[in-house]
Amino acid sequence: MRRVVAAVLSALIAVLLATPVVNAETTVSRDSQAAYSSYVALGDSYTSGTLIPNQVNLPCTRSDRNYPSLVTQAIQPAEFTDASCGGATTDDMTRPQWGIANRPQFDALRPDTDLVTVGIGGNDVPFIEVVATCAALSVTNPKAAPCQDHYNASGTDGLVEKVRAVGPKVAGVLEGIKQRSPEAHVALVGYPSLLPESGDSCWPIVPIAAGDAPYLRDITKLLNQVLAEQAAAHGVTYVDTYTSSVGHDMCAPRGERWVEGILLGSPAAPVHPNALGAENQAEQVLATLGAQ
Numbered sequence: 001m002r003r004v005v006a007a008v009l010s011a012l013i014a015v016l017l018a019t020p021v022v023n024a025e026t027t028v029s030r031d032s033q034a035a036y037s038s039y040v041a042l043g044d045s046y047t048s049g050t051l052i053p054n055q056v057n058l059p060c061t062r063s064d065r066n067y068p069s070l071v072t073q074a075i076q077p078a079e080f081t082d083a084s085c086g087g088a089t090t091d092d093m094t095r096p097q098w099g100i101a102n103r104p105q106f107d108a109l110r111p112d113t114d115l116v117t118v119g120i121g122g123n124d125v126p127f128i129e130v131v132a133t134c135a136a137l138s139v140t141n142p143k144a145a146p147c148q149d150h151y152n153a154s155g156t157d158g159l160v161e162k163v164r165a166v167g168p169k170v171a172g173v174l175e176g177i178k179q180r181s182p183e184a185h186v187a188l189v190g191y192p193s194l195l196p197e198s199g200d201s202c203w204p205i206v207p208i209a210a211g212d213a214p215y216l217r218d219i220t221k222l223l224n225q226v227l228a229e230q231a232a233a234h235g236v237t238y239v240d241t242y243t244s245s246v247g248h249d250m251c252a253p254r255g256e257r258w259v260e261g262i263l264l265g266s267p268a269a270p271v272h273p274n275a276l277g278a279e280n281q282a283e284q285v286l287a288t289l290g291a292q
Helices: 002-017 067-075 127-138 146-151 158-164 166-180 212-233 275-290
Strands: 026-029 038-043 055-057 079-082 115-119 185-189 237-239
Touching: 038 067, 067 079, 067 115, 067 275, 115 166, 127 146, 127 212, 146 158, 146 212, 158 166, 158 212, 166 185, 166 212, 185 212, 185 275, 212 237, 237 275
Parallel strands: 038 079, 038 115, 115 185, 185 237
Antiparallel strands: 026 079
């Protein structure tokens, strides 16, 4: 089974490394007045828009059509810096990622930054590795719940423990943002729906065993719950992208799905938002900002 998991992860890495590079960090200056004059986007691949055309940064697999870019088009801040980077964990807010190729994301923050969006936490689980493991286990037992059994082999749910452990790490990120940009409106962006809201998955198109589909749905919801709790505890805005994305999961047909499946589909990384998903993320961010 380890060989299968390694093969899945290797395929994902190979896809990411095939992305063209244009520039290292996306910064756009504008002359127009705006409600927010300085916007900084932080986050992982669900923020950077991995493999969504057009990719403008290879180490960080950053797209100029990710949700921060779409939010910027709508609010027209005087300055916009996108420091999001595929593969980022909470630790990468304060340390260089991929060696010296990418500065700590917090380096983009300034005392006068007045809007910060951040989408982080999934790689601290790490969720993509979980999906690869579950996909591999489904091959020999597609009608049961081999992945849930795997993470509960010790008598307690190790995956639930990993997700709950993300909370203090995200708390540190939110505190770090407040220290560096004390006047900023901070929005913590959650993760979208990956699997159908009811029933099992669409195995083998999305190779998740029937019994594991509800388990992984609950894990995604738990991660979002942990993020929402930290947002409330630290007085920042939580952006729910899950509710609006129900019905647009990996099993939905092309044109209706907002997250690509484990097998390659339209231009976007496997198990990541595509262009439609990025548009929904942007809509939810804008709706939440407009409600403040």
